[in-house]
Amino acid sequence: MTSTPLLDHITAARWFGGKGRRPRLVGVTPLPWLRPPGDWPAVRIEIAEIGYPEGDTELYQLLISYRPEQDQQQPLIAVQDPDHGRLAGVDGTDDPVLHAALLETILSGRRSDDDSSTGIGPSPAVGEPGDDTLLAAHVIGAAQDGEPAGLPSRIFAGEQSNTSILYADVALLKIFRRLQPGRNPDIAIHEQLTRAGNRRIARLQGWLTAGLRHDRDLPSSAESGPVGTDLAMLVQQLPNARNGWELALTALGDGQDLSRAAADLGSALADIHRDLRTRFGSQQADGTELADAMATRVAAAALVVPELGPLQAPLSRLLDRLRSHSVDVQRVHGDFHLGQALLTDDGWKIIDFEGEPAKTLAERHRPDSVWRDIAGALRSIDYAAAHRRDAVGDRWSADCRQGFLDGYRRSAGWQPDDSHGSSDPDDRSDPAEQEALLPAYLADKAIYEVVYEARNRPDWLPIPLAAVTALADGAAS
Numbered sequence: 001m002t003s004t005p006l007l008d009h010i011t012a013a014r015w016f017g018g019k020g021r022r023p024r025l026v027g028v029t030p031l032p033w034l035r036p037p038g039d040w041p042a043v044r045i046e047i048a049e050i051g052y053p054e055g056d057t058e059l060y061q062l063l064i065s066y067r068p069e070q071d072q073q074q075p076l077i078a079v080q081d082p083d084h085g086r087l088a089g090v091d092g093t094d095d096p097v098l099h100a101a102l103l104e105t106i107l108s109g110r111r112s113d114d115d116s117s118t119g120i121g122p123s124p125a126v127g128e129p130g131d132d133t134l135l136a137a138h139v140i141g142a143a144q145d146g147e148p149a150g151l152p153s154r155i156f157a158g159e160q161s162n163t164s165i166l167y168a169d170v171a172l173l174k175i176f177r178r179l180q181p182g183r184n185p186d187i188a189i190h191e192q193l194t195r196a197g198n199r200r201i202a203r204l205q206g207w208l209t210a211g212l213r214h215d216r217d218l219p220s221s222a223e224s225g226p227v228g229t230d231l232a233m234l235v236q237q238l239p240n241a242r243n244g245w246e247l248a249l250t251a252l253g254d255g256q257d258l259s260r261a262a263a264d265l266g267s268a269l270a271d272i273h274r275d276l277r278t279r280f281g282s283q284q285a286d287g288t289e290l291a292d293a294m295a296t297r298v299a300a301a302a303l304v305v306p307e308l309g310p311l312q313a314p315l316s317r318l319l320d321r322l323r324s325h326s327v328d329v330q331r332v333h334g335d336f337h338l339g340q341a342l343l344t345d346d347g348w349k350i351i352d353f354e355g356e357p358a359k360t361l362a363e364r365h366r367p368d369s370v371w372r373d374i375a376g377a378l379r380s381i382d383y384a385a386a387h388r389r390d391a392v393g394d395r396w397s398a399d400c401r402q403g404f405l406d407g408y409r410r411s412a413g414w415q416p417d418d419s420h421g422s423s424d425p426d427d428r429s430d431p432a433e434q435e436a437l438l439p440a441y442l443a444d445k446a447i448y449e450v451v452y453e454a455r456n457r458p459d460w461l462p463i464p465l466a467a468v469t470a471l472a473d474g475a476a477s
């Protein structure tokens with residue numbers, strides 16, 4: 001690989017997904033300037049295309065702050081610009097001027113308070129229709145009513161795969177680093193849940209989309225014309241939010257029962273599923289096709305983690321149980337775990353609807369069974385309990401899992417309960433029969449986790465491997 005300051009910057013970043021590979025910088029596409037000429041620093045988003053020897057490419061979003069070349073120390077990139085002259089740019093991720101320009105760009109965007117917005121429209125906030133690369137901004141709800149100028153900003157310092165900018169204590173701008181042409185599921189789902197008035201999420205306030213052209217900005221394709229590629233979303237900042245994973249570990253360490261909170265979380269997930277079902281619809285999927293897809297994932301995982309080899313036959317018997325079913329599917333979270341749940345003064349909120357990072361964009365938009373998310377939560381409780389492998393941990397885990405399932409069933413209207421029962425039970429014909437799908441979804445999730453841990457945290461591999469083994473043993477007996 002030919003090292004350049006920009007390539008080194010990208011490959012060293014927390015969000016770079018090609019670690020261990022041989023990346024090269026194919027090109028950089030600048031989006032329009034976010035400030036008028038003469039206002040320094042000049043700031044804009046740039047999209048870097050990274051190529052690999054295997055032939056695949058990835059797109060990454062960069063935030064760059066420019067000054068005249070002679071005024072800039074240690075630049076990542078130098079450009080000749082018709083309006084600004086010779087410029088040198090540095091990473092602008094921490095630059096409050098860039099933060100303010102991004103916020104103002106979104107808040108000056110096209111208001112789309114109807115349901116027909118597609119994310120890329122004829123009224124770009126920056127650039128003119130017909131430009132090669134447009135930047136379109138959209139706002140919904142009350143986001144435009146505030147005065148954004150001067151809001152103090154800072155980068156979210158916690159663990160995350162993208163980059164978030166916090167504006168005072170009111171809003172959070174999540175900047176998607178690894179871009180995929182098309183609609184981002186996090187925005188698509190937040191938009192619909194916000195329009196539905198769902199109170200279990202951080203409300204969406206706006207988003208930013210680039211209109212990238214296949215012939216110039218995007219990896220080679222026969223298509224032409226701009227493709228809306230979502231860049232960032234602005235959401236309500238949740239005050240006093242405590243991460244569910246950390247709460248679980250603390251409670252477990254203290255031997256504190258968390259089954260009521262788990263029930264509330266199950267109820268929150270059911271509320272979200274209900275609104276997703278209403279907004280996106282539902283359909284029936286062929287259980288045989290689902291079982292085949294899961295079996296393919298087991299086989300692929302066994303190539304990465306050979307310990308799975310002997311478990312393939314019993315797992316295949318477990319997946320066979322899906323084959324006799326027509327499976328009810330709808331939009332779901334897709335990668336639900338305790339780290340995606342924040343406990344606030346207003347109860348649980350669920351975040352990060354991007355789906356499993358290893359899946360393609362099309363797969364992440366595809367309807368799936370609600371058991372995908374329920375299995376995600378149950379697996380996550382098991383992960384937490386793995387930190388305390390004793391009778392207290394086992395009891396804690398069993399209580400939490402039962403609490404979660406009871407809370408979900410009650411809110412979904414799957415079981416009668418005067419105190420919590422939903423007056424609007426969903427329309428699935430036989431939820432109890434659908435519950436037979438849970439072991440297959442638990443196995444599919446644990447198989448995903450085995451590969452995830454083998455690649456990212458080998459020390460954690462025994463946790464999902466033990467779960468797959470237990471499920472396989474259960475199927476064999």
Ligand SMILES: Nc1ncnc2c1ncn2[C@@H]1O[C@H](COP(=O)(O)OP(=O)(O)O)[C@@H](O)[C@H]1O
Nearest residue numbers: 160161162163172202235236237238241351352
């Ligand atoms: N609306 C919000 N308000 C407050 N904190 C949030 C909000 N959304 C996310 N966070 C914090 O940011 C972290 C990362 O968010 P997430 O959406 O999972 O980002 P990523 O997908 O980039 O990892 C969360 O674990 C949480 O601590």
Ligand SMILES: O=P(O)(O)O[C@H]1O[C@H](CO)[C@@H](O[C@H]2O[C@H](CO)[C@@H](O)[C@H](O)[C@H]2O)[C@H](O)[C@H]1O
Nearest residue numbers: 161245335337338339356357379380383449452
């Ligand atoms: O980065 P994301 O939050 O989108 O999700 C990925 O990373 C998660 C780990 O941070 C991983 O979750 C797995 O570990 C969790 C504990 O750290 C556990 O609660 C989850 O149940 C387990 O799946 C997730 O699978 C992965 O997609």
